[in-house]
Amino acid sequence: AQSVSQHNHHVILSEAASLELGCNYSYGGTVNLFWYVQYPGQHLQLLLKYFSGDPLVKGIKGFEAEFIKSKFSFNLRKPSVQWSDTAEYFCAVISYNTDKLIFGTGTRLQVFP
Amino acid sequence: NAGVTQTPKFRVLKTGQSMTLLCAQDMNHEYMYWYRQDPGMGLRLIHYSVGEGTTAKGEVPDGYNVSRLKKQNFLLGLESAAPSQTSVYFCASYGDGTNTEAFFGQGTRLTVV
Numbered sequence: 402a403q404s405v406s407q408h409n410h411h412v413i414l415s416e417a418a419s420l421e422l423g424c425n426y427s428y429g430g431t432v433n434l435f436w437y438v439q440y441p442g443q444h445l446q447l448l449l450k451y452f453s454g455d456p457l458v459k460g461i462k463g464f465e466a467e468f469i470k471s472k473f474s475f476n477l478r479k480p481s482v483q484w485s486d487t488a489e490y491f492c493a494v495i496s497y498n499t500d501k502l503i504f505g506t507g508t509r510l511q512v513f514p
Numbered sequence: 515n516a517g518v519t520q521t522p523k524f525r526v527l528k529t530g531q532s533m534t535l536l537c538a539q540d541m542n543h544e545y546m547y548w549y550r551q552d553p554g555m556g557l558r559l560i561h562y563s564v565g566e567g568t569t570a571k572g573e574v575p576d577g578y579n580v581s582r583l584k585k586q587n588f589l590l591g592l593e594s595a596a597p598s599q600t601s602v603y604f605c606a607s608y609g610d611g612t613n614t615e616a617f618f619g620q621g622t623r624l625t626v627v
Contacts, residue, residue, distance in 0.1 A: 410554070435615065444604060444618040445557075452613055491556060493616070495608070500564050501572065502547055502608060502616055506556035 403428040405494050407505035414482050414512050422477040422508050424492035428499075434475040435493040436466055439507075445491065451475065462486070487512045517541065520605050520619035527595045527626045535590040535622050537605030545608040546588040547572075547616070548580060550601040557604060563588055564610075595626045 408423040426432065433452050437445040449460025456468040466477045475492060492505040518539045527533055537546065544565050549557040559572030561580040569580045577599060579591045588607075592599060602623050606616040 407556075437616075444620050445606075445616075446618075447615045450613075450615055500545060500570075501559060501562065502545075502606065503559060503573070504549070504557040506554065 403494065403496055403499060403501055403503050405492055405503050405505035407490075407492055407508050409508045410506070411509045412511070414510070416484055416512055416514055417481050418512075420477070420479040420482050420486075420510070422490055422492075422510075424475045424477065424505060426473050426475070426492075426494045426503075428494060428496045429473075431497040433495050433497075434466075434468060435495075436460065436464070436475070436477050437491045437493060437504075439489045439491065441488070448477070448490075482510075482512045484512050484514050486510060518605060518607050518617050518619040520603075520622050522622060523620065524623050525625070527592075527624065529596060529626060531595050532591070532593050533595065533624075534592075535603055535605075535624075537588045537590070537607075537619055539586055539588075539607040539617070541607060541609065541617065542585070543607035543617075544585070544610045546582065547606045547608070548578070548588065548590045549604045549606065550574065550599075551604060551621075552601050560590065560603075595624075597626045600624060600626045 404427045406425045436448040451468045459465045495502040547562040548560040563582040566585040605619040608616040
């Protein structure tokens with residue numbers, strides 16, 4: 402069955418620290434990959450997406466992610482986090498075969514000044 | 515341009531009562547999804563639809579029914595609410611073209627007492 406794993410459940414960082422959040426998926430067919438962010442009390446908003454081409458994708462607010470097909474991974478990175486990045490981050494995968502859009506369990510990021 | 519609109523935003527039900535959540539999108543998207551969000555569990559897919567008149571089960575479909583009579587609307591029904599269905603429900607729509615993304619509604623906070 403299609404699934405998405407996010408290894409980091411809760412991450413605490415100081416401002417200016419670097420961030421990397423892990424995401425692995427289990428489906429072997431053609432997939433599209435996403436990272437969404439949810440600020441407290443709000444709905445999900447797209448950070449970045451990968452469909453094809455350059456496996457290093459850049460998104461909004463300085464975030465980037467790298468798709469490594471051989472590892473079924475799509476890790477999210479940011480060189481220097483800010484207090485305003487405090488939020489919950491979700492990795493998601495949609496497969497061309499099933500059309501299911503499946504989310505990981507999320508990573509709660511807290512950034513302290 | 516409203517995007518994805520969910521109604522109602524809040525609701526309190528007694529055990530055994532029924533209700534319908536409405537999701538409406540104005541982007542002419544084919545795919546629509548219903549999720550529930552619970553602490554530590556991310557977004558879990560309840561049901562989804564890949565076009566008008568079609569529905570399919572997701573990861574946690576028990577206790578819910580859906581209908582997609584019109585392309586722009588996707589209804590989620592609870593026939594006999596249970597306290598375990600207390601959650602925040604999100605609807606999303608997704609275009610079937612290339613380089614697309616899922617757009618989310620603002621959520622419905624449902625409490626079953």
